[in-house]
Amino acid sequence: MKRAERRLLGPQGPVELSARSFDILAMLLDRPDEVIGKTELFDAVWPGLAVEENTLQVHISALRKLLSAEMIVTVHGRGYKYAGPRPFVAAADATAPSRPSIAILPFDNMSGDPEQDYFSDGITEDIIAELGKYREFLVIARNSSFQFRGKAHDPAEVASKLGVQYVVEGSVRKIGNRVRIAVQLTDASSMAHIWGEHYDRELDDIFAIQDEITHMIAARLARQARTAIASRARARPTSNMSAYEFYLRALQLAAVYETVLEAEPFLRQAVKLDPQFAAAHAMLSFVESIKFYWISSNPGHLHSGLEIARTALQLDPDEAYGHLASGFALLYLRQFRQSEISLDRAVALNPNDPFILSIRAIHLNYTDRPDEALVEIIEAQRRDPYAVGWYDDFRSIILTTAGRYREAMACYAKMATVPAWSLVRLVVCHSELGEIRQAQDALAKVKAHFPGLGLDEIVETEVDYYEDPAVCSRYRAILHRVDNQE
Template identity: 40%
Template sequence: MAGERPKRRIAAILAADIVGYSRLMEQDESGTLATLKARRRSLLDPLVAHYQGRIFKVVGDGVLIEFASAVNAVQCAVDLQQGMAAANSDVSQDRQIVLRVGINLGDIMVEGADLYGEAVNIAARLEGIAEPGSILLSGTAYDHIKNKIKAGFDDLGPQSLKNITEPVRTYRVAALATDVAAPKAASEKPSIAVLPFTNMSGDPEQQYFSDGITEDIITELARFHSLLVIARNSSFQYRDKAIDVKRVGRELGARYIVEGSVRKIGSRIRITAQLVDAATGSHLWAEHYDRELQDIFAIQDEVVTTIIGRMVGQVETAGIGLLRRKRTENLAAYDYLLHGIECMSRYDIVGLEQALLMFRNAIALDPDFAQAYAKLSMVLVNDYWARAYGMLGAGTLRDEAIEAGKKAVALDSSDAQCHQALAHAYLCRRSFDLADYHLGMATRLNPNDSELVAHRAWFELCAGRPNEALAWLDQAVQLNPNPRTWYWELRGLALYHLRRYADALSAFERISSGPVYIDRFRAACHAQLGQLDEAHAIVAQALTRDPDFSLRQFALVEPYKSRADLDHMIDGMRKAGLPE
């Protein structure tokens, strides 16, 4: 009857979709469909029935399920993810079926067999920002299930979700034994994660120093080709948290864990370090060092030597001297370097300016400090990108970056970061051959640096090889299970240039509260999909954030090698309504 009020009830909604569905279908359509049918028949349907749920919608690569109980919804999701991981155990990584899951509890509207309302929308949006193999749930659902399920939960805080007015409190189910983000035997290399060393100095201002010691140990370990070393920002998410090494090992895909502490008092330093087998929790080695501060590099070398000896063998240990970087002997210069790295990690203009000052101070104290020149080059490039669209003469920052990078390589040609910095600066100038050479040198020197591998993906993208870019990104995520948001940006751009606009849009939408240029890329995807209303709405918002943007400036700044690729991106932006 007209005017009849819609039926409503409270329900827990589980939304799930398949990661990389389009890629899987493109590789093997019939095989993927057969696997999906088998997984649904043997895993999904029995679990939904067991937990008294109801599948009310299946769309392409996604499914929506209703439960009367939030506890049942979350427990079903946990069992589903673990079941999928078990089913993937004998499947090559590029053929695995991996899910993202979002769960919400709220008021829904009933129309026949279908369900509608914000409760459904929030579940779907949570699924959209979930990492592969993970489960996100809203604060409303969490309030109903906490202390009722044997699982840990990470509080991710309020998350801004697309087309949802208010931020949504979000939690992630922790310690899922899915191993999806981990490099599952794609390599026989032993995998290791170095957790942030605890600052025991009693002074929060000394945090940068213990972080710097940790990062140096990661860098030194990463130079060994026989190891798979987890990236810094993945391991640093465990700072100041109670650590269960077995759980950390599962989440990072690391067989071994290094943890320790740093205490600096005056001219003395105490470092403790231990190597733990994450599979068993057993301690393989532990040591503490009480030395003068000037011995800091010798301590780091001893820690690395011992770890390599325990994990790989004496042949690798004997090669440490050949791999060692040229370091400064000036401790004040080293201290400035660590301060600058901490400032860079803030990713804002103030942090960049402070980092520039710190690296210049380090160079003033030691004009032969290669790593300081490399970091100076990197921060100059970051400053260039922060200003390229709005400051006349920003190119001088890029040229300064090239000179700093050349100096770094001249001082230490065996350091991957020196080559990486110079390659990055050359790419900004569209010097593709030089960028390619130095990236090749860098990746040969340090194949375990996820940021370097991701920069290789950016180079391949700019050079007109989006498929190669995706392959490098897959390798970067293997090294960094908790990738930075710009990995999603690169993935979105590669997919855009492969004309996979819907997949590209999904990648860009993984970046919440992103910079304005992400909005421009999203608008281009919508425009290429013929969704002009959505494209125009995004452009209107983008122009309020950056009213001076023009397609002409974009063409001048972006380092595309192929004019056809540049025109393809501009075509999408033009259709979306961005100004000439």
Template identity: 40%
Template sequence: MDLEFGNYRLKRAERLLLGPEGPLELSARSFDILATLLERPDEVVAKTDLFDAVWPGMVVEENTLQVHISALRKLLPAEMIVTVHGRGYKYGGPRPLEASAEAPAPLRPSIAVLPFDNMSGDPEQDIFCEGLALNIVASLGRFHELFVIDRFSTLAYRNRPVTSAEAARELSVRYVLEGSVQKAGGRIRVSVQLVDGAESRQLWTETYDRELTDIFSVQDEITGTIIGTLASGYGGRLGKAWRDRSKSAGLKSFVALDHLQRAIDACRFSKEGESLAREHLTRAIECDPRLAKAYSKMAMSHTVDACCGWADDHDASMELARRWAVKAIACDDGDSWSYWAFANYHLYTLNHGVALEAFRKALECNPNDADVTTDYALCLSYAGRAKEGIEHARKAMRLNPFHYEWYTSQLGQIYFDARQYDKAIATFASLRSLDSAIMRIYQAASFAAAGNQQQAQKSVKRAVELDAGATLEKWTDPKLAPYGDAAYFEHFRKNLRKAGLPERAAYTP
């Protein structure tokens, strides 16, 4: 049984000491000393008793015990460990109590969506409020890594004032989404906030002002934006709050998800980042062989490695990508990421029809997954449908306003394919930190197509700095430029040649 003393908890089975801000670093010997003192709170524990309990059958110098007592006093309020001169030590803090049984810690972030308040004074807007909350619950429910309270469980709060903390406690969730709707003339305003119920802390707030021309379109647009912000494939605001939470409860339960998130955070479009990501994914799968997203992410990491030219053996990496994607679908065929990984593999092996169908299945699983949507946009462009690709790429950015810069880079590439060179150039220029070879390649082609040869040559120079093997032969290889439309492919190759990218690597005898 765990022991609670003041703001601390000694978890004996896990051999863990928890403080007000989470786990505390404690050596095994110091843990045993503290446990012994807490078990005998009314007694002075002799030094000999501590030696016998902590170092049984060993000869230990007295200063070793003093070192561990000193370490405990640095972690705990000093008055909790009292020295009784000539006798030993005594626990002097709040009386230790056996901790009440804890409810199992959830393996996923849990959230409830409370009824939206109708601030308009117009009863007809009650339907809009109800529909908005229902849509949000349904969309959040598509994310398998979230635990979402059923909408009917929250209807009890429709006419009952309650704080977020009270609702979180009653519904046994960590997070609460609440909001209000106000109509004025032909416009509608929706305000939402995400609250950490355990800490009564506001994590995120946003207000949406829209023209009320089509109430259902407005409802769907706002729902999509909220979901994209809260729970995009790479975590969103809800995922960030979950990662930043106190790690005090059920630490071992979160190991697999922690490694998955570390893998996601490591992916920064670099060879080193992908390598680190795969290390974390391997450990995530070891911890939880049922975590489909880890398989999916492993497949995509191998695809990125191959398609960015970082793999030692392109074909071997793509075969690994295929195997991991198949495992992901076998593990969970209802997860959008499983089909996302499968789609990307087939895109880069020039099976555009299979890739597009897999992307459609991914978006059926979760139509508000911004990351899947932006890659679907790129697939459409490679298949010769760049204008459709632009629509989906921009939708992905609306779904996830806090997106990574590779969204922007891919949009620039699609603008180039659509012959919208000025927009492509402006999009690439808006990048703040992403500086990859493929981005520079498409930037060079865009400048060349727009007739700006000087800037095209600068982009080529930077591309070669980032990829010493960058040549026309390499970057127009179907493995790196998987165009399914011959006219699109020739357009890309012609403008790269015009930009001055070397035809092939120089011969070295």
């Protein structure tokens, strides 16, 4: 296969393919055995164009006629995947660079007032979120890039620690109704400044500034990678700057698991000031839905989150966190197919958000696809390498489902505290490994955490979200077996 020339070489010589068909095949070959959604294929192969769905089907049919039909598998409701032998990549292409990877470091707050950190942080996070929508790039998540806040840092060292090629640095000074922003993009391998700019404008222009920064960075990286980028001009999210500042304060809190619920009053104030603020509704729907995890297993939180998400998506159908909150709520309400549609849409809208990828991994786990789930959680962690705790927890849940108990135990061993919903799995892992004493110790912790509940009730409350009821039946049997062992 010669990508630069768009040529596919078969046993009998070159295979005639249209440019679009070649691009579709190249995407499928890049991620063999992984399902690639139709939306992603449309965005990559026909960027910025409105194309009918049957156009994609025509190209898929053409590929199946040229290759063995079983090499391209249709995954109904999701997309397509390549399931054939691995291709030989021509030498000239073997050294082709991978897609650009980038970290946006927290912009320095130059106002002299530490209370304004939320503003510079929020602008940084907004740019990260917007760049994250470009599937052509790998963008490091906020939690990992913010590890370098307030430190003197060498871009090359940062790039090495985060595993990226490019680093963005900047500063923000907010004075009254004016804002000054400086930003620069650096190629960490050569320390060359690829682009830089200073902005001095009215505060009301903040969204235009963020858009310009995002598009200029994308354009420079696209030129480096020879990637075509469609225009992604963003509508002004709100005309109420007070609502926007409440939203930025909420983002700062929602980004950290220990404070995520503290974001709620700021979000409610934002939507009160501007009921048309779709992004604030979307984040509020996420915070409301996740109470199901953090406060209690009360499905009322899920239904409430769904209602708020519907409001967000009526205002803006492309709010990724509205789709995420819907997918999360529908998953735990056991509406698996509808959940999958929502989560796939969230990933399509922001393929670099590690939390979105993680929740889709959990969905794959609960719908009997643990191997796919592991791939997804690895992709999430690549974008947030400094995150701790919850990746190990999610990975352990998935590994337990996959029957890879020793690997699951290794993940649990890294955690300072195993959360309640995973204690049952800890019992399962020890028991299946023949570690009876450890299994009994873990079961004692389960009982202590859930006083007054029987084992069946504990499994139903904390674990019973699998589409296949046989999984939880087996877990219940293991817990009872451990409980009855001397």
